[in-house]
Amino acid sequence: MTKPPTRIQTRNRAAILSAGLDVFSQFGFRGATLDQIADAAGLSKPNLLYYFPSKESIHTALLERLLDTWLDPLKALDGTGDPVQEIIAYAQRKLTLSRDYPRESRLWANEILQGAPRIEDTLRTDLKTLVDEKAAIIKAWANDGKIADVDPHHLIFSIWAFTQHYADFDVQVRAVLGEKAPYDGASVFLDTLYAKLLQP
């Protein structure tokens, strides 16, 4: 029988994961240190290693938790809905995710940039399957003349690229925009971009 976690365990595990997200998303796996994470979590390093047996295990826990969050917006793309609206709504969901979970976006970006050593298999299986499935839906819409005929894979890449840019390149976006807030303008632009692109 596994014992239910105590309140202290629940709190500390959550603190470690949040601290790990802070540090891993900024420095990548190799650049992050347990000292930084322990510090950010308000725990001693030995205490941190009482909850997670290794640096790797914290990172893995974060990536696993992230995967669902990250794929959910695409899973929700509905083949029976209005084509243009469905795609734009997906892109807007993704932009909201970037705004509300920028650390998660950067964790993902770091992992991919470094060659995705820990999730390459998942990319080739789960992610590819999901994307191919949704790409088929988009292709069918194009064939029915409901949207313009564009390559569905590159359409999806463009949505990922554009929306995640605002989280991953946040510093650069803000440096260029100055005082102007990024996300309102991005949302309007995104609407226009895909409405015009997809118009049959």
Added chain:
Amino acid sequence: MTKPPTRIQTRNRAAILSAGLDVFSQFGFRGATLDQIADAAGLSKPNLLYYFPSKESIHTALLERLLDTWLDPLKALDGTGDPVQEIIAYAQRKLTLSRDYPRESRLWANEILQGAPRIEDTLRTDLKTLVDEKAAIIKAWANDGKIADVDPHHLIFSIWAFTQHYADFDVQVRAVLGEKAPYDGASVFLDTLYAKLLQP
């Protein structure tokens, strides 16, 4: 008087910069080690430090060299040319850059992801100035009715995001596409995307 570099110096400095690009672009500044770089350059660590006084100095040299390469395509955007063609040509130049210099793109991405500690000032000055200047040109085109009226800053962001995605997220792109080559499809998609968006 500074002496001209010997052939050995030229060769070794080039080897170190190339090796540094390999390692920094994959692991980020903190994740990279001098041993890795020395190994990749075919030199001993002391010998490497004979040419560059520190890890930091290699990284700085790479970023400085990169900056021009990175901004040149935007500088070439010509206010007297045909508006739609100019913008699409800029995007295509940027895509070519991603294809031919993926390590440079990832070095940049790593630096920004980590909060751009070494280039934040450059972003706020040189980059912002350049972008604002080109954004003004694009805005003027829109006011003259030569292109559709879209936010020029977000237009530029979208070009950066989409084109750099193929270098920075290379592993993910290839995992999803399988055997299909990325860049041909990306180039076609990009043409369609901006032609439709900018059509007045």
Added chain:
DNA sequence: GTCTATAAGTCGATAGAC
């Protein structure tokens, strides 16, 4: 707190090019 590995950077000595 301790242990062990690995990191960045130094030093002194020497091999090799011109």
Added chain:
DNA sequence: GTCTATCGACTTATAGAC
């Protein structure tokens, strides 16, 4: 023979883990 280039061994600090 002198200056350039190289390297093994070392120091100090910091890393992950117990």
